[in-house]
Amino acid sequence: MAQEMTTTAKREVTPAERGEVTRSTVVYRPDTDIYETEDHVVLIADMPGVAPADVDVNLERRVLTIRGHVHRQAHDGYRRVHAEYGEGDYERVFTLSEEIDRDRIEASHKNGVLTLKMPKAESAKTRKITVKAA
Amino acid sequence: MQLTQIGRTGRDSFAEMRQLQTEMNRLFDNAGVFPAVQVYPPVNLWIGDSSVVVTAELPGLSAEDVDLTIREDVLTMRGERRQAEEAEHAGWHRRERPYGTFSRTIGLPFRVDPDQVQAKFENGVLEVEMQRPEADRPRKIAINGK
Numbered sequence: 001m002a003q004e005m006t007t008t009a010k011r012e013v014t015p016a017e018r019g020e021v022t023r024s025t026v027v028y029r030p031d032t033d034i035y036e037t038e039d040h041v042v043l044i045a046d047m048p049g050v051a052p053a054d055v056d057v058n059l060e061r062r063v064l065t066i067r068g069h070v071h072r073q074a075h076d077g078y079r080r081v082h083a084e085y086g087e088g089d090y091e092r093v094f095t096l097s098e099e100i101d102r103d104r105i106e107a108s109h110k111n112g113v114l115t116l117k118m119p120k121a122e123s124a125k126t127r128k129i130t131v132k133a134a
Numbered sequence: 135m136q137l138t139q140i141g142r143t144g145r146d147s148f149a150e151m152r153q154l155q156t157e158m159n160r161l162f163d164n165a166g167v168f169p170a171v172q173v174y175p176p177v178n179l180w181i182g183d184s185s186v187v188v189t190a191e192l193p194g195l196s197a198e199d200v201d202l203t204i205r206e207d208v209l210t211m212r213g214e215r216r217q218a219e220e221a222e223h224a225g226w227h228r229r230e231r232p233y234g235t236f237s238r239t240i241g242l243p244f245r246v247d248p249d250q251v252q253a254k255f256e257n258g259v260l261e262v263e264m265q266r267p268e269a270d271r272p273r274k275i276a277i278n279g280k
Contacts, residue, residue: 032230033231036225037223044218080179085191112193
């Protein structure tokens with residue numbers, strides 16, 4: 001099913017939402033999709049311009065922080081005459097629910113998209129209960 | 135619950151004003167939820183002496199997913215962003231990434247030579263560098279002084 005795409009502007013992380021940082025770059029909130037299958041919760045974040053080596057995924061207790069660092073493209077000899085997006089780092093913080101098995105989270109990064117596959121803990125998986133006809 | 139004795143008309147005008155105020159607040163609250171919508175993909179344009187560079191953010195796509203066409207002074211990029219198979223039957227918690235087909239036509243400041251185009255796609259950022267044809271490049275004109 002094809003549909004015409006439109007998108008909203010990149011949302012900047014305001015200084016009030018994050019602590020002070022030593023590097024003075026703009027920090028954006030990456031657009032994220034989160035969906036849940038039977039035994040996984042999958043998180044996909046758009047971080048264009050970030051190489052796999054510059055991605056930082058941090059899990060502390062239940063707080064998940066994803067960060068991406070972008071190396072500024074130096075276009076020497078060029079003037080920027082039109083800009084619809086800014087270049088900056090990415091950061092977003094999530095709180096995971098108790099249901100996630102924190103030791104088996106898989107992270108992969110390709111073409112500027114970070115995918116986190118988080119398996120649900122055994123106790124949280126939905127169980128089908130068979131009904132016996134009495 | 136407030137009781138206002140306002141005659142016998144049965145209509146409580148203060149309640150009406152309160153309701154109007156709540157509705158106005160709701161209107162302004164929603165205004166922030168629908169920010170300005172742009173076309174996709176967002177592009178930046180850089181101009182040099184005799185070349186122009188267009189950069190576009192297309193995370194999740196790579197070289198084979200985008201179709202680039204150049205004609206005179208117009209660049210067209212076309213493609214499709216697909217979502218994962220398993221996502222179609224899953225329960226969604228948050229959906230912010232755009233999906234679907236896109237086609238964007240960008241007018242360039244001058245004509246470019248389609249044979250002298252270099253495009254690279256790294257980490258979801260597409261960069262297209264186009265050169266001006268030799269004949270079109272601005273030439274310095276010497277002025278004869280007398």
